[in-house]
Amino acid sequence: MNIAIQQHYDNLQSGFLKSPRQLLVGGRWVDARSGATFPVYNPANASVIAHVADAGPDDVDLAVKAARHAFEDGPWSRMSPADRAKLLWRLGDAIEAHAEELALIETLDNGKPIKVALALDIASSAERFRYYAGWATKMNGELCPPAAHDGGKFHAFTTRQPVGVVGLITPWNFPLLMAVSKLAPALAAGCTTILKPAEQTPLSSLRLGELMQEVGFPDGVVNILTGFGQTGAAIVEHPGVDKISFTGSTDVGRAIVKASTGNMKRVTLELGGKSPVIVFPDADMNVAVEGVARGIFANTGQVCQAGSRLFAHEKVFDQLIEGIAAKAGKLKIGPGIEFDTEMGPVVSQEQLDRVAGYLTAGLEAGAKAVIGGTKMKRDGYFVEPTIFTSSTTDMAVWREEIFGPVLCATSFSDADLDHIAAQANDTEYGLAAYVYTRDLSVAHKIAKKIKAGSIRINGGMVDSNVPFGGFKQSGWGRENGREGAEAFTEIKSVIISL
Numbered sequence: 001m002n003i004a005i006q007q008h009y010d011n012l013q014s015g016f017l018k019s020p021r022q023l024l025v026g027g028r029w030v031d032a033r034s035g036a037t038f039p040v041y042n043p044a045n046a047s048v049i050a051h052v053a054d055a056g057p058d059d060v061d062l063a064v065k066a067a068r069h070a071f072e073d074g075p076w077s078r079m080s081p082a083d084r085a086k087l088l089w090r091l092g093d094a095i096e097a098h099a100e101e102l103a104l105i106e107t108l109d110n111g112k113p114i115k116v117a118l119a120l121d122i123a124s125s126a127e128r129f130r131y132y133a134g135w136a137t138k139m140n141g142e143l144c145p146p147a148a149h150d151g152g153k154f155h156a157f158t159t160r161q162p163v164g165v166v167g168l169i170t171p172w173n174f175p176l177l178m179a180v181s182k183l184a185p186a187l188a189a190g191c192t193t194i195l196k197p198a199e200q201t202p203l204s205s206l207r208l209g210e211l212m213q214e215v216g217f218p219d220g221v222v223n224i225l226t227g228f229g230q231t232g233a234a235i236v237e238h239p240g241v242d243k244i245s246f247t248g249s250t251d252v253g254r255a256i257v258k259a260s261t262g263n264m265k266r267v268t269l270e271l272g273g274k275s276p277v278i279v280f281p282d283a284d285m286n287v288a289v290e291g292v293a294r295g296i297f298a299n300t301g302q303v304c305q306a307g308s309r310l311f312a313h314e315k316v317f318d319q320l321i322e323g324i325a326a327k328a329g330k331l332k333i334g335p336g337i338e339f340d341t342e343m344g345p346v347v348s349q350e351q352l353d354r355v356a357g358y359l360t361a362g363l364e365a366g367a368k369a370v371i372g373g374t375k376m377k378r379d380g381y382f383v384e385p386t387i388f389t390s391s392t393t394d395m396a397v398w399r400e401e402i403f404g405p406v407l408c409a410t411s412f413s414d415a416d417l418d419h420i421a422a423q424a425n426d427t428e429y430g431l432a433a434y435v436y437t438r439d440l441s442v443a444h445k446i447a448k449k450i451k452a453g454s455i456r457i458n459g460g461m462v463d464s465n466v467p468f469g470g471f472k473q474s475g476w477g478r479e480n481g482r483e484g485a486e487a488f489t490e491i492k493s494v495i496i497s498l
């Protein structure tokens with residue numbers, strides 16, 4: 001730890017992490033009505049770092065009332081889009097001003113390397129608020145000239161209105177960034193919100209709640225309820241909530257769809273993936289090795305769009321696997337708090353057991369581990385970066401989302417793009433796909449054939465202005481970009497008989 005981080009650490013210990021963190025309801029920090037709390041762990045050493053309130057149905061009810069009041073009668077409904085934009089921009093500045101502290105919280109809570117938390121999670125969170133500040137003033141409708149009626153007699157147009165009170169349920173892999181990716185467009189659109197961060201990683205969302213108060217968000221616009229799946233389920237079932245935006249497992253996504261039918265909530269889902277990576281023989285091997293390794297080992301593989309199924313042409317297969325294994329072997333694995341750490345632990349004991357279970361199942365089914373294959377013998381939730389070859393398409397490691405640093409690789413020999421695409425599409429998921437080739441024609445043709453929400457050719461990024469989401473069981477709807485904000489609106493058609 002360097003001196004600045006040590007100072008933030010000491011401050012957190014004597015302040016933010018010392019007493020149990022409360023719920024944010026209607027602008028006030030309060031205990032859960034039941035008084036219940038639960039512990040939060042540091043994945044690097046399995047120690048308890050904080051306690052947070054465990055919100056129950058009563059707390060959900062109070063938060064919904066506060067959000068409803070702020071939406072219908074409170075200052076939020078009267079605030080101009082330009083003033084909402086100012087608040088969002090100021091929040092981006094506040095995140096930047098507290099970047100080191102927020103990165104440290106994220107590292108202690110989630111385990112990720114602090115330099116990654118700073119450069120990616122916190123920097124992107126600040127930028128996302130600023131990006132959506134711009135959309136607050138641009139939620140236009142359109143003129144709809146009548147098709148089968150006399151345009152001289154009728155004038156028709158659409159407006160976009162905020163959908164209302166929205167429940168935002170987030171996962172633990174990018175705790176702050178996932179919360180921000182929902183809050184920013186929801187607030188830009190004019191909604192009021194109830195945020196339920198993942199039980200494994202609630203701390204950065206709670207600190208964000210304090211910053212939102214400091215920059216002047218009115219009471220009730222953002223309510224934060226920490227808790228487990230039951231808390232999320234109570235939000236999903238609540239008749240006073242108009243929309244749910246969820247990121248997490250496909251199983252919970254399915255449960256949310258079922259539970260939201262009571263009042264026909266709008267639902268946006270960003271779910272799991274088992275994304276294919278296709279390396280053609282003409283690819284730049286340095287680019288491919290670097291990209292494939294980053295695509296599966298970044299964030300310890302806990303990335304919804306991780307490239308986890310590798311299809312490499314037989315001419316380059318050995319070279320590619322050797323290169324990726326060499327990179328994996330050199331990764332500096334350790335506590336995220338150390339500045340030279342490149343791969344931290346997985347988030348929890350449960351996740352460690354899940355990933356280790358897949359590793360055992362893969363080996364038992366006959367997959368061969370070129371590198372890795374087991375959890376690490378050290379404190380904390382550490383697992384070895386792993387590459388499986390000889391894994392067949394019927395194996396669980398090949399078919400299911402592992403959400404750990406585990407790559408399954410196979411080779412292909414033919415040049416038939418339809419056949420290659422069919423293999424890549426042989427999954428229930430459709431979040432992302434990665435293609436490495438220098439042939440522009442092959443790149444475009446295969447991009448068209450693959451059923452996934454994002455296709456990344458020779459590398460890629462996630463960007464506020466580029467829609468992100470899944471085909472098939474990877475989700476409903478898109479986040480980011482114009483679509484991300486419009487997902488928090490209803491379209492109203494106004495027809496005037498002249």
Ligand code: NAI
Nearest residue numbers: 170171197198228229232233248249252271272304401403
């Ligand atoms: P999860 O889907 O159970 O949890 C995500 C969020 O949903 C958490 O905030 C949780 O409290 C909440 N939740 C759980 N049950 C709920 C319910 N019935 N109603 C409403 N909210 C509910 O994910 P979990 O169990 O932590 O991880 C399991 C697997 O899910 C991972 O191994 C990974 O494969 C996948 N996953 C995918 C993510 C993605 O980014 N697409 C993120 C996290 C997990």
Ligand code: MG
Nearest residue numbers: 229248249252
């Ligand atoms: Mg779960």
